[in-house]
Amino acid sequence: MVDLEAVINRLEEEVLQDLLGVPLYEAFLTDLDLDTGAIPKTPTEPRFLDIYDKFFETDPQYLRSEGMIKMLQMFIWFEFTKDLPVRNTPVGLVKSALENSKGVSSGAAGIEKTYNRGLRTYRSIQEKVILNQSTYSEYDNRSIYKEIISFV
Secondary structure (H helix, E strand, C coil), X not given: CCCHHHHHHHHHHHHXXXXXXHHXXXXXXXXXXXXXXXXXXXXXXXXXXXXXXXXXXXCCCCEXXXXXXXXXXXXXXXXXXXXXXXXXXXXXXXXXXXXXXXXXXXXXXXXXXXXXXXXHHHHHHHHHHHHCCCCXXXXXXXXXXXXXXXXX
């Protein structure tokens, strides 16, 4: 069985380091760790709020982000469910209880769509940082570009 808490702890750090690069991630984390009493913790610096919250921009290019929390939730859900024997139904993903049932692939369950939605937010945040490097001076151009996935 997959330990959800372990998946969350591993992916949160991994995805944000990949997204921002280590120096900018550390600056973001320092700002996030300021004790404001907010739950969940939110950044205090406007520059970090700009990439933390959802945004939609068309100039100088089309960028749409559902926000960092939603992005992390989508990646975590993908990682947590990708190896489970699931079936997509009108009420959500369900595990088959019949002995004669055949498992479906992650692609058949539709979970790649959730990953790819998270990835669109990831790329929009990443591009916003790249376009505004004077604002995100800690950015070192070592973030990781992630690819759209397909199980077809």
